Amino acid sequence: MKKWIAFFIALTLVISAGIPVLAAPDVGEDYTFDDLARFTEYYYDDFFQNRDIWEREDGESMDPKDIPEGQEYVGKSYVDAFKEKADELWAVGDAGDEAKEQFNELENTESRKSLYEALKQCVKDVEDNIKTGTRPAALDSLYDKLDNAWNKVNSLADSYGDAEDESSRVKNVHVIELKEGETADEAFINGMNSLIQSGHYWILSDAWHEFWGGNEAENMDWVYKTLEECSDTLNSADETGNWESLNGLSERIDKAAGRIQEMRRFLENHLYPRPDPGKTESPLQSEESHGQSKEKQEDLPPEINANQVKGTDGRTVVSTLAGVYSARQINGIAVITAKEQAEAAAGLQTEGSRLSLYTSDVSGNKELLNVMSDAALLLGANTAGAVRIDLYKIEGSRVSAVRNTQEPLRLVLELPQNMIYANRTFSILVPDGNGGVLEMMDLDQDPATITLDAAVFGLWTIIYR
Secondary structure (H helix, E strand, C coil), X not given: CCCHHHHHHHHCCCCECCCXXXXXXXXXXXXXXXXXXXXXXHHHHHHHXXXXXXXXXXXXXXXXXXXXXXXXXXXXXXXXXXXXXXXXXXXXXXXXXHHHHHHCCHHHHHHHHHHHHHHHHHHHHHHHCCEECCECCCHHHHHHHHHHHHHHHHHHHHHCCECCCCCCCCCCEEEXXXXXXXXXXXXXXXXXXXXXXXXXXXXXXXXXXXXXXXXXHHCHHHHHHHHHHHHHHHHHHHXXXXXXXXXXXXXXXXXXXXXXXXXXXXXXXXXXCCCCHHHECCHHHHHCCCCCCCCCECXXXXXXXXXXXXXXXXXXXXXXXXXXXXXXXXXEEEECCCHHHHHHHCCCCCCCCEEXXXXXXXXXXXXXXXXXHHHHHHCCCEEEEEEEEEEEEEECCEEEEECXXXXXXXXXXXXXXXXCCCCCCEEEEEECCCCEEEEEECCCCCCCEEEEEEEECEEEEEEEC
16 A cells, blocks of 8 residues: 555644654665565655655745745655655555565565665655745744734724714714712612613713723824734734844734723723623633624633542542633543642732633634644544633733743543543643644543643643554
């Protein structure tokens, strides 16, 4: 059976599995079919499949923006030359044992040697012509982050506007000026609520003006200007390959996005009647919602009781961290590390702040899911599903994601029954942030759970062998 399908899948991978490559097997002086088969299979199963190689058409653009950072590529003609010679060997194997015996006859030694030398030269040509790209692996994530920030801006602008402002796209907030001697007591609030039509809100003028310009240094104009500058910088870097200009860009985008979230919270805390909390969404859902309806809101959902995980021995483990647990790919997840220790590992310092765990299934970002599936195959594993496991620091009204902790946290995932088989061993793959993947191994012997020490959070892919 020819192996070209697996070979060309390996050549198109865009993520490294980080597996050390073993030395090519020795070929004896008799150059038998088995010797040459082991030599050729090595380059399929160990060398090529553990390299980040794009098979590029000769003459195809090699602009830095087209090739990810560390991504290796080679002209198609070099791969085709290797394929042509390897096909001669596989043709013998496909013809059966009698053809192999004839191939191994003493009088065919020189022809076998010639085939080996040709294969070896083709491999050398591939190795000599591998080039490495320069496009930063983080570039696409910066585009996603920028889109997410603009979505926050657009969502806020499309949700609330001055009802008396003819230029406003959304005319549903009435700005109320208190008359002399009036106070916004309970009777006043109830009276105003009864006068406001359905779908509209009212706000006191002082709060409305503070919303738009209370923080003059970081008001809505500042947010727009910052994101426009970040967009220009990102596009320019992508066109010119000036990657140094990206330094600090992620932090600027985060600051603008955080400011918009603060502005939304301030506004909705001062609107009457209060916006329906049932329409709010978690920070994770907000990050994944670009391209979807802009009517969603980015506030945190109410926290629920900590999740529970049960093993085959009936023992129940309760998570030390509260949060939102909505993933259906797993039956549950629990943090074992003590709450105070987990908060310290996440760098939580502000008094009154807290750490929360958010889990959800992964429905979008199919490209990344495909990459993780390819990486699993390189490790000799299959994928069983993927979940988002996110940590968030909540400090007053500011919410920030924790992608890496200073010390690993120990967690337990409970697997659904349809995943559990006696001969399966599970582990977790997670992007390491540098274009590669990190495999987190199962530390327990329970087939129904995965116990691991994790310091990297985000998209987790469940794999098994």
